[in-house]
Amino acid sequence: MTVYFIGAGPGDPELLTLKAARVISTCPVCLFAGSLVPQEVVARAPKDARVLDTATMTLDETHAEILSAHRRGEDVARVHSGDPSLYGAIAEQIRLLGADSIPYRIVPGVPAYAATAAALGQELTVPEVAQSLVLTRVSMKSTAMPPKETLENFARSGATLAIHLGIRALRDIVRRLSPHYGPECPVVVAYRVGWPDQILIRGTLADIHASVRAKKITRTALILIGPALGHVGGFSDSALYDPSMPHVLRPKPRQRIDQVAFTGSGEPFQAMP
Numbered sequence: 649m650t651v652y653f654i655g656a657g658p659g660d661p662e663l664l665t666l667k668a669a670r671v672i673s674t675c676p677v678c679l680f681a682g683s684l685v686p687q688e689v690v691a692r693a694p695k696d697a698r699v700l701d702t703a704t705m706t707l708d709e710t711h712a713e714i715l716s717a718h719r720r721g722e723d724v725a726r727v728h729s730g731d732p733s734l735y736g737a738i739a740e741q742i743r744l745l746g747a748d749s750i751p752y753r754i755v756p757g758v759p760a761y762a763a764t765a766a767a768l769g770q771e772l773t774v775p776e777v778a779q780s781l782v783l784t785r786v787s788m789k790s791t792a793m794p795p796k797e798t799l800e801n802f803a804r805s806g807a808t809l810a811i812h813l814g815i816r817a818l819r820d821i822v823r824r825l826s827p828h829y830g831p832e833c834p835v836v837v838a839y840r841v842g843w844p845d846q847i848l849i850r851g852t853l854a855d856i857h858a859s860v861r862a863k864k865i866t867r868t869a870l871i872l873i874g875p876a877l878g879h880v881g882g883f884s885d886s887a888l889y890d891p892s893m894p895h896v897l898r899p900k901p902r903q904r905i906d907q908v909a910f911t912g913s914g915e916p917f918q919a920m921p
Contacts, residue, residue, distance in 0.1 A: 649750075650724075652671050652752070652753050653755065655733075655757015656685045657730065658730055658764075659684075661689050677697065678699045679724060680727035681702055683703045684728075693725065707744070710726075711741070714750065718750050728757075731757045733756065734783060735785065761783065761810040764810075768848065771876075773808075778807055778876035782810065785811060786821065799824045808874030808876050811870070816867070829853060829875070830853070833878075838869060838871075839865045839868060
């Protein structure tokens with residue numbers, strides 16, 4: 649048997665990959681994060697599958713279910729929201745699987761920051777404005793952050809920040825980032841992106857806290873901060889499609905010999921029409 653860690657995407661069931669849908673539909677056991685994964689996703693499991701919501705279960709309890717499936721020789725779909733490589737808490741699950749010699753595979757999913765950019769209708773890497781995206785979070789009551797991975801350190805780069813699991817610390821985030829980005833720096837708060845009740849709040853570091861408080865958003869939100877969010881025009885084109893910037897797939901055109909006029913010394917002096 650095999651345990652499949654599956655990224656279900658941020659909420660829209662249609663963002664499930666073809667591979668993820670196929671694997672879920674064939675696994676006799678399906679363990680999913682019910683507070684973040686839509687029922688439509690796990691409804692793809694076989695009719696007689698054992699489908700369990702792990703929202704109230706501990707790590708040991710979910711592993712016990714996997715061990716039972718292993719003894720029966722049944723594949724397990726372990727379904728997470730977004731992409732399991734980012735805040736999916738799969739590292740400790742993989743460690744337990746390794747200790748029991750249980751094979752596993754990972755099926756990637758659409759991350760929340762990508763779905764948010766799509767919902768906003770814009771690119772997060774704007775030429776000469778911001779070319780880096782930092783995926784991070786704040787500690788609050790969860791696992792402590794490494795000492796050098798601070799908001800202040802990331803902010804000094806001027807990159808776009810995608811802050812997960814931090815909406816309840818928004819006031820503190822604003823306080824810490826304002827000296828680096830300035831109070832007018834654009835901010836987007838994406839609540840339950842991809843779900844029917846999705847809310848996108850645009851603002852600045854100066855006013856975003858009041859806007860979010862007015863909507864009473866306290867969980868399941870991604871915070872994007874950075875100057876690139878405010879640039880929908882007035883920036884330079886990238887070099888990707890610039891005809892003066894040849895590359896291996898678009899080499900610089902060679903001039904044909906019959907398009908060049910020569911002087912008596914054999915030196916070209918102009919292109920012929």
